[in-house]
Amino acid sequence: MDHSFLFLPHAVLHTQNGRVAIVMGGARGMGYETARHLASLGMHVVIAGNSEEEGLQAVKKIHEEGSEGKVEFLFLGLCSLKSVRQFVHRFKARALTLHIPVNNACIMLVSEGKTEDSFELHFGLNYLGHFLLTNLLLDKLKRSGRHDACSRVVTMSSATHYVGILNMEDLHGRSCYSELGAYSQSKLSVVLFTYHLQEKLTAGGFPVTSKAVDPVMVDTDLYNKLCIPAPAAKKPVAKMLFRIPAEGASTAILAATASQLEGVGGCYFYNGERTESADITYDHNVRAERWKQSCALVVLRNTSAMESTLQHLISSNISPPPQRQF
Numbered sequence: 001m002d003h004s005f006l007f008l009p010h011a012v013l014h015t016q017n018g019r020v021a022i023v024m025g026g027a028r029g030m031g032y033e034t035a036r037h038l039a040s041l042g043m044h045v046v047i048a049g050n051s052e053e054e055g056l057q058a059v060k061k062i063h064e065e066g067s068e069g070k071v072e073f074l075f076l077g078l079c080s081l082k083s084v085r086q087f088v089h090r091f092k093a094r095a096l097t098l099h100i101p102v103n104n105a106c107i108m109l110v111s112e113g114k115t116e117d118s119f120e121l122h123f124g125l126n127y128l129g130h131f132l133l134t135n136l137l138l139d140k141l142k143r144s145g146r147h148d149a150c151s152r153v154v155t156m157s158s159a160t161h162y163v164g165i166l167n168m169e170d171l172h173g174r175s176c177y178s179e180l181g182a183y184s185q186s187k188l189s190v191v192l193f194t195y196h197l198q199e200k201l202t203a204g205g206f207p208v209t210s211k212a213v214d215p216v217m218v219d220t221d222l223y224n225k226l227c228i229p230a231p232a233a234k235k236p237v238a239k240m241l242f243r244i245p246a247e248g249a250s251t252a253i254l255a256a257t258a259s260q261l262e263g264v265g266g267c268y269f270y271n272g273e274r275t276e277s278a279d280i281t282y283d284h285n286v287r288a289e290r291w292k293q294s295c296a297l298v299v300l301r302n303t304s305a306m307e308s309t310l311q312h313l314i315s316s317n318i319s320p321p322p323q324r325q326f
């Protein structure tokens with residue numbers, strides 16, 4: 001059965017029975033709308049997030065709507081690489097397949113701070129957390145995909161990536177921290193990651209694609225912390241300028257499920273259409289360098305070796321090795 005899609009009438013979305021998705025940050029905002037829609041298409045959806053209360057509420061709401069797919073919550077704290085590894089371990093213990101990870105969780109424009117592993121907050125959560133998570137899930141994605149029905153990695157970027165500056169020597173912006181600089185660097189990094197991942201998957205002949213998504217400006221909690229001179233004007237202004245979350249989520253849903261995008265990867269979607277990303281994202285050497293650097297930062301050499309180490313660490317109740325300090 002095909003489903004019509006209110007916000008993207010040209011998209012052909014087939015039912016997704018038997019497919020499994022994980023939506024990072026799926027308890028609210030666009031993540032919630034994505035989880036809700038994927039479940040309505042019959043997918044088994046895992047909402048991954050750092051608030052159990054919010055996550056369980058989201059699951060309840062989706063169940064109450066009578067979605068066709070199964071929905072559940074699993075804890076994931078993206079500010080901690082240990083939590084990312086534990087999440088992967090718990091997910092794999094479920095012996096489910098995996099077709100669609102939606103790398104959607106984020107923070108934006110927060111004051112200078114560090115993750116549990118001492119990375120700058122935007123860089124650590126928006127980028128490195130999803131980088132490690134995706135890498136640890138790749139074996140599942142490769143096994144679950146088929147060449148006529150690929151697994152699809154969907155990663156949320158933002159138009160701010162166009163003004164992002166990569167500073168490989170000063171990832172944490174310690175010499176001159178700016179909230180916008182930190183957010184935009186994290187969103188540029190996810191595009192580099194998306195394209196480099198596709199290059200590796202294509203070279204290996206794996207049935208997995210990787211796409212970056214820019215949902216345009218959407219009225220979500222992401223803007224709650226912004227300092228607005230007249231707070232009373234915030235809602236009416238937001239209504240005029242921003243889209244609603246269900247509309248914003250439509251591009252991620254399209255990237256995750258649309259039949260016309262089968263086998264399409266290594267590209268950037270804005271507002272439902274494929275478009276060009278920043279020039280630097282097409283530079284293979286920059287992408288390869290950032291990938292190598294990220295592997296070192298999350299202590300990831302090769303996925304299968306990493307997994308067996310992880311199994312060992314978790315079963316012996318030992319914490320993973322300390323991360324490098326920068």
Ligand SMILES: NC(=O)c1ccc[n+]([C@@H]2O[C@H](COP(=O)([O-])OP(=O)(O)OC[C@H]3O[C@@H](n4cnc5c(N)ncnc54)[C@H](O)[C@@H]3O)[C@@H](O)[C@H]2O)c1
Binds near residue numbers: 076
């Ligand atoms: N809203 C916009 O205008 C806009 C524009 C461009 C791109 N985006 C991107 O879209 C995505 C979704 O944004 P949104 O607007 O729905 O934001 P939101 O604030 O509504 O949702 C963010 C989600 O991330 C989760 N999250 C935050 N910290 C976490 C942590 N430490 N561990 C696990 N989960 C955590 C939150 O719980 C929440 O579910 C983001 O990647 C954002 O960068 C949003």
